Amino acid sequence: MPRKRLPATLTELYQRTVLAPRTGCLVWDGRMNLEGYGQIGLSRLHAAELGRGQTVLVHRLAWELAKKLVPEGMQLDHLCRNRACINVAHLEVVTPSENVRRGLGPAMSALRLKAQRAREREAYKMHCKHGHTLSDDNVYTDPRGFRSCRICQRIRSNVWKQRQK
DSSP, X not given: OOOOOOXXXXXXXXXXXXXXXXXXXXXXXXOBOTTSOBEEEOOXXXXXXXXXXXXXXXXXXXXXXXXXXXXTTOEEEXXXXXXXXXXXXXXXXEOHHHHHHHOSTTTSOHHHHHHHHHHHHHTTXXXXXXXXXXXXXXXXXXXXXXXXXXXXXXXXXXHHHHHHO
């Protein structure tokens, strides 16, 4: 089975994303690595041309297609904190120490990191589990950042009140 060819332009790359309307993130809809970054496989021809391995990080490829190469010893920081985002407006070239200082990983416990990733996934949901639309007027966001459907919340509240009588 032949591999997909490497996108030649940023527009081609963006066609493989999903827009997150609340944040403006362009979320990669393809393969992800274990850390949550999008990645794309390269054919042997491209790997030889670029002097890389068999895969590249998609946000880095987007930056290189839109701007220029990332300088040696520098990294791209996701200003939006969404590792799957490839929107070049959400990326900035920084030193590794600055990237760690800004990052969530070192200071965040595994439990808090898991909750943060759950909130990020939840932000893309357009409907609750009962099918109600999660529009701005039907969403409650608690202090921790979790969203819930106001219609479902009202139903749960009425059931609870009936049981208390």
